[in-house]
Amino acid sequence: MFKTMTKKPLVLATALALSAGLAHAAEAPKKGKATAADAHKFIAATEEKFDKLGDDANRADWVAANFITDDTEALSAYFGELGLDAAGKAALEARRFNSLKLSEDDARKLKLLQLTLMLSDPKERAAYAAKKASLQGAYGKAKYCPTDGRPCMPLGELEKVLANSRDPKQLLDAWNGWHMQSPAYKKMYTEYVDLSNKGAREMGYADTGALWRSQYDMTPEQFSAEMERLWQQVKPLYDSLHEYARYKLRETYGPDVVPLTGPIPAHLFGNMWTQTWDNIYPVLMPATGASKFDLSNVLEGRKTTAKEMVQYGERFYTSLGLQKLPDTFWTRSLLVKPQDREVVCHASAWQLDGKDDVRIKMCIRPTAEEFTTIHHELGHIYYDLAYKNQSNLFRNGANDGFHEAIGDTIALSITPDYLKKVGLMDQEPDANADMGELLKRALAKVAFLPFGYSVDKWRWDVYSGKTKPADYDKHWWELREQYMGVKRPLPLQADGFDAGAKYHVAADVPYARYFLADLLQFQFHRALCREAGYTGPLHKCSIYGSEKAGKKLQAMLTMGTSKPWPEELKAISGEDKIDGNALIEYFAPLKTWLDEQNKQLAAKAK
Numbered sequence: 319m320f321k322t323m324t325k326k327p328l329v330l331a332t333a334l335a336l337s338a339g340l341a342h343a344a345e346a347p348k349k350g351k352a353t354a355a356d357a358h359k360f361i362a363a364t365e366e367k368f369d370k371l372g373d374d375a376n377r378a379d380w381v382a383a384n385f386i387t388d389d390t391e392a393l394s395a396y397f398g399e400l401g402l403d404a405a406g407k408a409a410l411e412a413r414r415f416n417s418l419k420l421s422e423d424d425a426r427k428l429k430l431l432q433l434t435l436m437l438s439d440p441k442e443r444a445a446y447a448a449k450k451a452s453l454q455g456a457y458g459k460a461k462y463c464p465t466d467g468r469p470c471m472p473l474g475e476l477e478k479v480l481a482n483s484r485d486p487k488q489l490l491d492a493w494n495g496w497h498m499q500s501p502a503y504k505k506m507y508t509e510y511v512d513l514s515n516k517g518a519r520e521m522g523y524a525d526t527g528a529l530w531r532s533q534y535d536m537t538p539e540q541f542s543a544e545m546e547r548l549w550q551q552v553k554p555l556y557d558s559l560h561e562y563a564r565y566k567l568r569e570t571y572g573p574d575v576v577p578l579t580g581p582i583p584a585h586l587f588g589n590m591w592t593q594t595w596d597n598i599y600p601v602l603m604p605a606t607g608a609s610k611f612d613l614s615n616v617l618e619g620r621k622t623t624a625k626e627m628v629q630y631g632e633r634f635y636t637s638l639g640l641q642k643l644p645d646t647f648w649t650r651s652l653l654v655k656p657q658d659r660e661v662v663c664h665a666s667a668w669q670l671d672g673k674d675d676v677r678i679k680m681c682i683r684p685t686a687e688e689f690t691t692i693h694h695e696l697g698h699i700y701y702d703l704a705y706k707n708q709s710n711l712f713r714n715g716a717n718d719g720f721h722e723a724i725g726d727t728i729a730l731s732i733t734p735d736y737l738k739k740v741g742l743m744d745q746e747p748d749a750n751a752d753m754g755e756l757l758k759r760a761l762a763k764v765a766f767l768p769f770g771y772s773v774d775k776w777r778w779d780v781y782s783g784k785t786k787p788a789d790y791d792k793h794w795w796e797l798r799e800q801y802m803g804v805k806r807p808l809p810l811q812a813d814g815f816d817a818g819a820k821y822h823v824a825a826d827v828p829y830a831r832y833f834l835a836d837l838l839q840f841q842f843h844r845a846l847c848r849e850a851g852y853t854g855p856l857h858k859c860s861i862y863g864s865e866k867a868g869k870k871l872q873a874m875l876t877m878g879t880s881k882p883w884p885e886e887l888k889a890i891s892g893e894d895k896i897d898g899n900a901l902i903e904y905f906a907p908l909k910t911w912l913d914e915q916n917k918q919l920a921a922k923a924k
Contacts, residue, residue: 406436638868697725719834
């Protein structure tokens with residue numbers, strides 16, 4: 319599932335002002351009464367300089383992620399410091415023009431420029447950038463080294479255990495082995511939080527969490543309420559899925575491991591963070607109505623190379639009428655884990671020069687999960703390519719949820735019909751196999767929703783000071799129990815840092831985007847299916863080969879962040895509000911089935 323990249327974050331700064339690369343400060347206009355012409359010149363100079371340092375900073379980050387050494391970490395931190403200084407200075411200078419009547423574009427750019435943090439003290443800027451780089455490096459280098467003589471295991475190896483083992487002891491060992499690594503950088507994280515908050519407050523925000531929530535064309539309070547509204551809308555579907563998973567896991571592991579009521583131990587769901595459950599589909603698979611087709615077996619059996627995996631994804635996008643990937647994509651991307659060095663294998667998409675130098679970084683294996691992840695990552699790439707002709711401050715998604723949703727939308731079209739058309743499935747499964755396919759997708763999409771919501775709820779409380787470092791783990795698990803219905807499989811450890819075992823926390827990547835993307839993708843999918851002329855059940859639709867749908871998608875992509883996101887949502891879907899109804903419609907047959915199964919399983923469990 320992409321979120322385990324996961325679904326990989328796009329390499330974007332945490333603030334929209336840094337969205338297209340970090341930058342030198344712009345030349346300030348002469349003091350005195352500012353004019354609209356002054357503002358326009360200031361913006362143009364700022365964007366030009368953002369372009370220059372953005373290229374340099376992105377290249378330094380690329381090298382740091384692909385050659386993890388103290389030297390590359392220092393280079394990444396250096397450019398991060400330059401960018402933080404430049405963006406902060408530009409944001410402060412932008413305030414001069416806030417009272418002016420400006421063109422729509424200039425007014426929006428000034429607003430975007432001010433959505434950043436600023437540390438005026440050079441030593442604090444250097445410390446902030448260094449800690450950010452060090453946290454990412456520490457996560458990428460972490461390994462579990464058992465004390466019983468077994469070789470050290472990086473995250474990828476531990477994830478394999480969680481995905482494939484059905485031995486609760488092995489699962490617990492792998493889960494705990496990884497979660498033991500993050501306390502080593504907890505102190506650094508707490509220091510980073512303090513510096514980040516100071517930078518946010520210098521720009522007039524209550525804290526970094528409030529800054530993040532201000533990036534959605536609404537107030538922080540409105541955004542918090544919107545997230546809760548959306549969660550409550552989809553919660554009944556999640557509750558049905560969770561109840562079903564409980565009964566099936568209890569049948570597999572017994573009542574001593576899985577309780578009949580209360581939270582379920584987190585190590586049993588096939589994923590290090592319990593964020594997606596598709597790896598335990600064999601445990602939850604319907605007794606009837608389930609396809610026996612296994613895409614991973616097909617890909618592995620054909621010895622599908624990493625490049626061939628990506629080419630499947632490229633052909634999907636070109637079937638919609640979108641361009642082929644640039645030649646440099648193939649020569650500069652990292653698709654296979656090197657044997658001679660440490661790299662950050664977390665899948666990510668990169669645009670290094672604001673134009674055509676686009677790349678992905680993955681350690682690709684021929685699995686169904688990574689086949690889907692590739693389609694997701696290329697969504698970032700095609701978004702980048704679509705808005706490359708926008709000016710610097712508009713080269714971003716309508717909001718960060720949009721950027722995550724594009725590839726997910728395409729991945730919803732990885733249906734049996736699509737797989738048959740591209741030669742990966744000999745014949746479509748029987749119609750009664752729908753329920754198995756819907757369940758498998760729900761284990762990736764629906765299961766993720768409360769995780770996607772709760773990660774940033776935790777960080778908002780950390781950044782606001784509501785949650786102190788001593789209570790990091792306590793609050794992390796309170797939220798996971800409240801929203802996800804899962805619990806820590808072992809007692810809390812003194813000075814633990816389980817949240818830091820998640821890449822996006824260690825790397826300080828905002829996470830609400832993934833929750834929003836999980837809902838937006840179904841809105842996009844429904845709209846594009848209608849555009850393609852499809853009239854059947856939503857879960858059966860694939861837009862593969864529809865240039866009409868591709869044209870509508872491309873029209874929205876080219877807008878970048880030039881308009882408030884409700885306008886861009888309306889351009890593709892006809893709706894100006896994020897809504898869970900498309901997701902609920904997509905999984906409606908599954909919800910009915912789950913409720914029927916739960917009644918039967920509940921009676922059996924008594």
